[in-house]
Amino acid sequence: MSWPLRLPFLSLSLSFRATIVGLLLLAIVLTCSLLALSLGSYPIPAAQFVPILFGSGSDIEGMILRDHRLPRILTALGAGASFGLSGAMFQTMMRNPLASPDVIGFNAGASCGALVAIIFTGGNVLFGALLGAVLTACLVVGLAWNKGLQPSRLILIGIGIGFACAAFADLLLSRTDARTAADMANWLVGTLNARDWSDVKIVWTGVLILSPAIFWLHFPLARLSLSDDLASGLGLGLSPLRLIITGLGIILAALAVCTAGPLPFVAFAAGPIARSLLPSGKPILLGAAAIGALVVLGADTAARMVPLIQLPAGVFTALIGGPVMVWLLLVQFRKGKL
Amino acid sequence: MTPSARLRAEALSVSFAQTQILNDLTIDIPAGEITVIVGPNACGKSTFLRSLARLQKPSGGQVFLDGKSIHQQPSRSVAQQLAILPQSPSAPEGLTVFDLVTRGRTPHQSALRQWSLQDKSAVEQALDLTGMGHHANRRLESLSGGQRQRAWIAMALAQETDILLLDEPTTYLDLPHQIELLSLITSLNQKTGQTVAMVLHDINLAARFASHMIALRAGDVFVKGSPARVVTRQNMEQVFGLSCQIIADPVHGTPHVIPE
Numbered sequence: 001m002s003w004p005l006r007l008p009f010l011s012l013s014l015s016f017r018a019t020i021v022g023l024l025l026l027a028i029v030l031t032c033s034l035l036a037l038s039l040g041s042y043p044i045p046a047a048q049f050v051p052i053l054f055g056s057g058s059d060i061e062g063m064i065l066r067d068h069r070l071p072r073i074l075t076a077l078g079a080g081a082s083f084g085l086s087g088a089m090f091q092t093m094m095r096n097p098l099a100s101p102d103v104i105g106f107n108a109g110a111s112c113g114a115l116v117a118i119i120f121t122g123g124n125v126l127f128g129a130l131l132g133a134v135l136t137a138c139l140v141v142g143l144a145w146n147k148g149l150q151p152s153r154l155i156l157i158g159i160g161i162g163f164a165c166a167a168f169a170d171l172l173l174s175r176t177d178a179r180t181a182a183d184m185a186n187w188l189v190g191t192l193n194a195r196d197w198s199d200v201k202i203v204w205t206g207v208l209i210l211s212p213a214i215f216w217l218h219f220p221l222a223r224l225s226l227s228d229d230l231a232s233g234l235g236l237g238l239s240p241l242r243l244i245i246t247g248l249g250i251i252l253a254a255l256a257v258c259t260a261g262p263l264p265f266v267a268f269a270a271g272p273i274a275r276s277l278l279p280s281g282k283p284i285l286l287g288a289a290a291i292g293a294l295v296v297l298g299a300d301t302a303a304r305m306v307p308l309i310q311l312p313a314g315v316f317t318a319l320i321g322g323p324v325m326v327w328l329l330l331v332q333f334r335k336g337k338l
Numbered sequence: 339m340t341p342s343a344r345l346r347a348e349a350l351s352v353s354f355a356q357t358q359i360l361n362d363l364t365i366d367i368p369a370g371e372i373t374v375i376v377g378p379n380a381c382g383k384s385t386f387l388r389s390l391a392r393l394q395k396p397s398g399g400q401v402f403l404d405g406k407s408i409h410q411q412p413s414r415s416v417a418q419q420l421a422i423l424p425q426s427p428s429a430p431e432g433l434t435v436f437d438l439v440t441r442g443r444t445p446h447q448s449a450l451r452q453w454s455l456q457d458k459s460a461v462e463q464a465l466d467l468t469g470m471g472h473h474a475n476r477r478l479e480s481l482s483g484g485q486r487q488r489a490w491i492a493m494a495l496a497q498e499t500d501i502l503l504l505d506e507p508t509t510y511l512d513l514p515h516q517i518e519l520l521s522l523i524t525s526l527n528q529k530t531g532q533t534v535a536m537v538l539h540d541i542n543l544a545a546r547f548a549s550h551m552i553a554l555r556a557g558d559v560f561v562k563g564s565p566a567r568v569v570t571r572q573n574m575e576q577v578f579g580l581s582c583q584i585i586a587d588p589v590h591g592t593p594h595v596i597p598e
Contacts, residue, residue: 004453013440013453095430219449223441229393229424234497235417235445280432280477 018282025277025290029077032294036073036301037065067196075195076300076313077293078203079260080270084292085214086252087267088274088284092221093245096151097328100268101133101253104158107267108165109136110257111188115172119180126202129258133250136161141246149242190263190314192300199259206255213248218283221245225281263314265321266295272328295320344369344533345390345420345501349399352385359385361557362399367501372527373535374544376568377554378578383537384425386554387505390535391422403501417445421497423490425505425537429478435489436474439464442496464496467526484515488522495526504536508543516540520547541578545569545592553577569593 003019005012038046042064052061087100101107113132114125121128140161144154169188173181186193220241224231232238253267274287299316343366352360359382367373367390375383388394390401392408401408408416421442429438442464443457465471468488478486487507494502507523508516524547527534538544544551545565552562555577561568570593574580580597587594 004458006454009450011451011453011457216449219447219452223444225430226441227424227428229388229422230427230441232393232413233391233417233422233424234441235412235414237413280430281434281437 015279015282017279018287021277022286022290025287025294029290029293029297032297032301033073033077036076036297037069039301040064040069040304041307071197071200072192072195072300073297075199075203075259076192076296078200078207079192079256079263080266080293080296081289082203082207082252082256082292083260083263083266083296084270084274084288084290085285086249086256087269087292088271088288089217089221089245089249089252090267091271092284093224093242093249094149094151094154095225096155097268097272097332098155099151099158100271101249102262102264102267103162104155105140105160105162105165106133106137106158106250106253107257107262107264108162108169109133109139110254111262112136112165112169112172113254114258115169115184115188118184119172119176125258126254130251130254132165133254133257136165137246137250186310186312187261189312190261190317191303191310191312192260192296193310193312195259203255203259206251210248210251213244214285217245217248218285221285222281222283260296261312261314263296263299263317265325266292266317269321269324270295272324343367344404345535346402347386347390347399348402350386350389350396350401351398352382352389352394353397359557360389360396363557363559364399365552365559365562367533367535368550369500369533370527370531371533371549372524372547373533373550373552374548375535375537375552375554376539376541376544376577377560381554382557383554384505387422387503387535387537388424391420391503392416393422393424414445417497417499419499420501420503421494421499422503423494423505423507426509427490431479433478434475435465435470435478435481435492436461438478438489439470439474439492439496442493445497460496460498464492467495467529468492468522483510483512484518487511487515487519491519491522499532501533501535504534506537506539508538508540516543523547541569541574541595542587545594546587546590565592569595 002016003014005014034046037049038044044061044065048057051057052065055062090099090101091097110129110133113128117125117128140154140158141149144157146153173184176184220236223234223236228238270288270292271284273291274284278284278287295317296313299320300313302316303311303313345367348364350360350363351358375386377383385394389396392401395409403411403416403419439461443460447457465474468491470488470492473481473485478489481489508519511519520543523534526532548565551565551568553560553568553573560577561573569584571582571584574582574595582598583596584593585596
């Protein structure tokens with residue numbers, strides 16, 4: 001079932017199920033965000049949010065809400081959405097759920113870049129993460145290129161390069177003093193501890209600037225899921241499209257990594273989960289963004305709720321993502337794709 | 339050049355690594371007719387069809403669509419004039435027939451204009467012409483081989499092009515479904531005047547449904563023309579290395595190969 005939407009400048013066919021799923025996901029994200037805002041070692045009832053934010057609560061409540069929880073939650077949502085978008089883009093483009101930036105080493109590259117930036121320049125994490133992700137992507141794609149890009153080659157080489165990046169990150173850790181190394185190790189698992197408004201600004205500015213491109217991508221991505229010959233036959237320019245998608249995916253992954261650390265499995269799991277909720281052939285980018293945001297928010301809230309030890313959120317995203325990966329591998333095995 | 343040909347290969351060569359697949363091939367695809375390309379395995383039939391559809395870059399020579407090199411025209415505007423259905427096409431799991439046929443509208447759509455009234459009527463007409471209207475909401479994998487192939491043809495028809503290229507559209511179909519599909523293509527060609535060029539394996543079916551035939555041998559055109567001219571004892575011997583008798587099909591009068 002679908003509704004046609006026809007305006008002078010826009011015509012779409014809105015799938016009934018996709019629209020309902022989209023609205024439900026949005027409602028769940030909002031509810032969970034409010035819940036996360038009130039939960040914590042100092043619980044604040046939701047009814048008091050508005051008065052506190054407008055300055056009528058105690059100083060401590062204002063500080064917890066405004067300076068700690070709100071930026072942390074907004075960063076979690078932004079980073080999760082970016083991971084989800086980036087993963088779904090690569091997976092759809094390569095027609096393989098294993099081709100997500102955390103599996104094929106792009107996230108590891110981004111975190112190496114960020115570590116180098118932190119340790120040696122003490123400066124721009126975003127720039128470092130971006131550069132690390134781009135260099136790793138060039139290396140992986142360059143090595144995997146053999147008259148075109150075959151998903152299986154890309155995935156295997158990506159996994160290898162990812163391990164190499166992880167080893168390089170370990171090397172960097174071993175060369176720094178114990179205190180920095182402990183912080184870095186925490187960061188490398190992926191954490192949202194002590195995020196402030198500057199992180200919110202980075203990730204959300206990036207997402208907002210890219211949002212027209214993301215909206216536009218829905219159209220070609222839905223067609224790239226057909227085979228190469230079919231997509232070219234329908235008039236799509238495959239090489240330029242792949243370049244654009246790879247570029248966007250890398251920027252989004254780098255944005256997420258530099259604000260939340262290389263949280264494992266979020267980019268990987270968001271797309272397939274969204275896919276299983278939405279009808280086949282319908283665009284999944286926004287669904288994947290919502291799922292990614294939910295997973296990171298849930299993981300970070302769970303991490304905050306464990307008292308005393310500050311667990312990194314990455315521990316929890318791995319708990320969610322691991323089973324999803326096993327499930328996908330089994331499905332692919334059964335289909336004879338692996 | 340035949341005045342009525344819109345699609346033409348000129349001195350077309352294609353090679354993979356060191357192997358020459360197509361060898362300096364010059365040929366017209368006559369407009370409004372059903373051209374069937376035949377030839378032994380590995381003679382370059384598919385490569386030739388893919389080159390005509392600009393899916394294969396030539397190593398020499400050119401393909402012309404309306405007198406202009408096909409590789410120098412925007413892919414999108416080529417796709418508005420020429421549709422290709424590759425050999426054993428694949429679609430994501432769970433896709434419905436309707437969604438698949440809608441994909442055929444891609445060259446007429448954009449991110450902001452994804453479902454215009456023209457799109458809707460073209461999709462409905464394509465479903466209608468192929469008799470897939472009742473199956474529009476079924477998933478592709480739930481269809482029989484013959485229905486699935488008709489769904490793919492419907493996608494190519496929804497593209498509303500003047501030229502339709504089909505690479506072995508009857509593969510994996512049993513004989514009744516092969517006849518059904520080729521009859522469908524013939525009736526579409528008669529209704530819409532669409533130019534059709536397709537690769538077929540079966541010489542007898544080719545001779546029956548083609549109005550024009552091209553026989554390739556080792557990357558070159560060996561003979562072309564009406565089925566009666568192409569399907570002869572001598573040609574079959576030289577193209578396929580098949581010794582045979584040719585009789586007239588008692589029902590349709592077209593040449594029929596009886597292998598010895």
